[in-house]
Amino acid sequence: MAVERYALGLNDRVTIAGVRYRPAGREGKANLLRQVVDDAVVETALSPLTDEEYARLREAKRIRIEEGYFSHAYQLLRDRADGGDLSDLHDLTDAELRDIAWKVEWCVRFRHAWKGIAGRASRLNKTPKDISNFIAAEKHAMLQWYVDTFGTTRPPGRREAGGSRKTFDYPGATTLLGWLNMLDAGDDRPGVLRRQYHKCGNREQLDPRARGIVDKHVRAFASAARPKVTDIHLRIAADLKLLNDRLSPAERVSVSERTVRRRIAKLPPILVDLAHLGHKRALLKYAPVGNGLVSLDGLTKLERMDRVEMDDWEMDLFAVLQNKHVRATLGANAKAEERRLRKNRVAVRCTVTVAIDVVTKCVVGLQVTPFAPSAAGSKSALRSIVVDKGPLVALAGAKSDWPMTARPTEIATDGGPAFQGDFHSTLGRLDIEHRLPGPDPRQRGTIESFFRNIKRLCRLYTGQSFSNVVERGEYRSEELASLLAEDVYLHLVRFIVDDYHHTSHAGLNGKRPYQAWHQAENNLAPPPDHFKRMLSFxxxxxxxxxxxxxxxxxxxxxxxxxxxxxxxxxxxxxxxxxxxxxxxxxxxxxxxxxxxxxxxxxxxxxxxxxxxxxxxTLAEVLQENREARRFARQERLAGYPFKLNALHDLMKEAEAARRRAGVPSDVISEEQFNRLVKAVERRGLVAVSKQAAPSGPPAPAGYGPGNLGTSVAAPPGRLPPAAVTRVVPGAEELLRPSDMDDEDGL
Structure with missing residues (x-):
């Protein structure tokens, strides 16, 4: 006996033996299911439910189906239909069902106005003028109904006659009249309003004799040679000429360039880009970022500050670095650039380290430096997450506030050296889990997509570096740099606080990050106190x-x-x-x-x-120490950006302003710092220790170099010892001759 075929709706909730599932379509003779817990999908694996199994479970009363459970729009349409047939809506997604509910609500409201019921004072006619007046008076109330009902807004509409685009897709008079007529003809079944794009147009207009020629050359558009549409049309015309030479004038075939363009437009974009851009660039274009995680453990919904993603990015903007202390640490390349420009300045591309909350999309940490990415810079960005950023906002001149201060549950980074060493140890001291999702940027989709916003800031200034030399062309980025590097940090702070946090975000269904932060109801872990921060940073x-x-x-x-x-x-x-x-x-x-x-x-x-x-500060304690300056010079020559003066990289030189803003200055690593401490204290011990008095008779006046005999410490022909021993009361140490010099270092 044939088994009854039953197709589950995409928004149904299926319960089998107490376990709940959500359908994911149908394949062959089976419905595909995904398990859900608290209405959230917890398994990506698909479980098939064959028609035979469904029939057996239904007969045993072990399966329950709640139609449209996961779609609020479906439930509204079911109430409107009052028990009517909704079988033609089962295969639609929630977004498609919301579109139908939008159309039905328009029709219901117009019918009330047409009949003068439901509080409508006057009756309308089905004329273009009355319908247009109704739409103009009702469109904003309809949009508010949609937002209140579904928690999201409508997409932008088409361009109107004047050239401006509709702020949302409210219908025109003709469109609304068409919806009304469709409902009347379909006995008020909502399914008659579903989109019918698959029935649009006559798909057999192209002469069958030319179809093979057209398809062959249109497919050749996806070629590394990057042919133009006109090239494809000319090749088709050449082959059609050979065909037409064998036909009578009345039977000859022609294909317009417009037809060729339409068929080329139907080629899969990834196919065209694979041929035109290459495998690597096509991969980056079509797999850039993901939507991030929705749960840390697969069961509990992700809340505010449960997951913070961090990454660094080299800005697409050259900035002018005038701080002489910082310029001295940038090495030979920066000095060569300074000589080339013949000015007392050098252009650099700053590294921005950003921390962003996955749930609210708010930036919670920031650091900017003219140096390459490092663990020290990442630590400074981490520190900004747990300190009050109010003074910094005031210093930047921002009008809004930056209240995003708390201790995250986990921080996700890539496996680069900037997020290892001191950075990883600091997370451990703060009791924050360090997550390494791997090299795939889609696993850190929130932070990867944020850097597109900083590019918008870069485009405001001259000196853009652009993404490649072809796009850059003859644009002289370094010479046109106008923004001072010392000001980049403050400009970026104001951009984030006053612009980004108050701009609608697609990942928040149109809400602003600032709004999402304040609407979140979960309790935040308090930031560490002063001593905890001191222990951590x-x-x-x-x-x-x-x-x-x-x-x-x-x-x-x-x-x-x-x-x-x-x-x-x-x-x-x-x-x-x-x-x-x-x-x-x-x-x-x-x-x-x-x-x-x-x-x-x-x-x-x-x-x-x-x-x-x-x-x-450490800077003020060490700035007059000659040994400290000597050590800084050695670190610079070794290629380490050791910033001994400890000024913030991109702040003005006013140390008082830096302190008021709470900008961290610990941009050195513990390893570098401890080597410096040893050198400084060793010198200090030698300087304050009492020297041993000379002993023995003085040498005769005639004696000099070469007259004191042969050293017994090394046989003739051997190199002299590499170090000499100096004994001072209470201390013995081995000093190399270079340490005994009286150079002033820097």
Whole structure:
């Protein structure tokens, strides 16, 4: 016996033995199902439900089908139909059902006005004038009904006679009259209003004798030679001439260029782009980004700040770098560019590191630097997520606010070096999960798509770099650079706060990111307090010792009321301290785990203070140190952008403004910093130590180089020792001759 065929609707909810599914179409003799939990799809795998299985489950009463459950539009249409036949709507998506509900609502409202019922004061006629007046009076109320009902807006309409485009697709008088007539002829079944594009046009206009010739040459349009439409038409005309030579004048065949253009337009765009652009560019064009995740665990819906995506991007804009301290760290290429321009300036492309919340599309972290991507720059962007950005907004002159401050649940990045090392360790200290989705940018679709917005900002200024040299042409990007690099950061802050956050976002169904942030109802994890931020973003310095006068650090003494107790417990054991480059007045000293119970209420760290260094930055402490300048020069020659002066890369040189704005200056790594600390303190120890008095009789006056005999330290013919030993009271160290020089470094 033949089994009854039953096609499930795309918006039905199917329950089998307590497990719920959503149909995903039909293939052969089976309906395809996806499992859902809390109405959210949790499985991408398709489970087939054959007609035989459906019949068996229905007979056993183990299957329940709720028609149109996942479509609010279907439920509205079912209520309008009042039990009528909706079988011709089962294969439509929710978007297509919303279109039909939109048309039905227009018809229902006009019928009320036509009959003078439902609160309508006067009756209308089915004339073009009355229908046009009705549409003009009702269109805004209809749009508000649609937004309130479905939570989204209508797409833009067609261009009107004056050339301007309709703000949304409200119908014209003729269109609305056509909908009314279709409902009248179809016994008010909503299905008569579904689109019938597949029936449009006469598809047999082309002469069958010419179809093979046309199809062959139209397919050749997808060629690496990139032929023009006129070339294809001429090739078709040449082959048709051979055909027409064998036919009588009355039977000859012709094909217009317009017909050729229409058929070329029907070629799959990916096929044409594969031939014209190549495999790599076609792949980037058709697989750029995805929509991001909707759940972290597959069960719980993603909420605000549950997932933040971070990435860096080199701006498509050259900016003028005038800060002499920063220019000195950019290396030989920048100096050569400066000489080429013959001006006291150099043009650079800044690196922007952005953090964006996946759910609300709000930018929650930002960092801009003229250097290449680095873990230090990523740490600064991470720090901006958890600090108050109000002072920075005021400094940038933005009119709106930037309240997006919280501790994310997880941060997703790529596997590049800028998001490893110090950055990864900092996430661990903040109790934030680090997610590495892989190299596929579609797995970080939110952040990848955001950089298109920054390109819009770049286009406002001269000096664009463009995406390639062909597009750039003869445009002299470096010489036309006009925006100061010191101002890029503030301009970008204002663009994000006043423009991007208040622009409708397609990923939010037309809502603004700022609006989505404030409408979210989930509770946010509070940002870390001052000491937690210091532990996370400060610089750890190992092998510090607690003496009777406190902890010595950069030749300064740090003290704490309980340091005597701590010294009595740890003795001469080395300790680890944490410093804050923005305020050198306080350091945190880690208490060994076995002694922490002796300091109840103080946690794992004790804050040691140095009153003389309060409110001083690392830059101000080190800027007069000759050894620090020497170290900076060595780092620069080694290719490391070690920014010892610690000014923010793209802020004006006013350090007070930087502090008021809360802009972080810790743009150095712990490894670089600890090497510097060793060099500075070693020099400081030598400088303050008492030198040993000379001993032995003085050398005769006639003695000089070459008269003191042969060294017994190295046999003749061997190189001299690479280092000499200097002994000072209380310290012994091995110094290379280069360290003994009196150069001023930078």
């Amino acid at each position: 400060g610089l750890a310095v190992p092998n510090r010792f607690l003496a009777a006068d406190g902890v010595t650090y950069l030749n300064s003494q740090y003290v704490h009321p309980l340091m005597g107790k701590l010294r009595g417990l740890v003795g001469g054991k080395p300790l680890v301290i944490v410093t804050d480059p923005d305020d050198m007045g306080t350091i945190l000293v880690r208490v060994p785990s076995e002694f922490r119970e002796q300091f109840p209420g103080d946690g794992s760290y004790l804050p040691f203070e140095c009153q003389d260094l309060h409110d001083l």
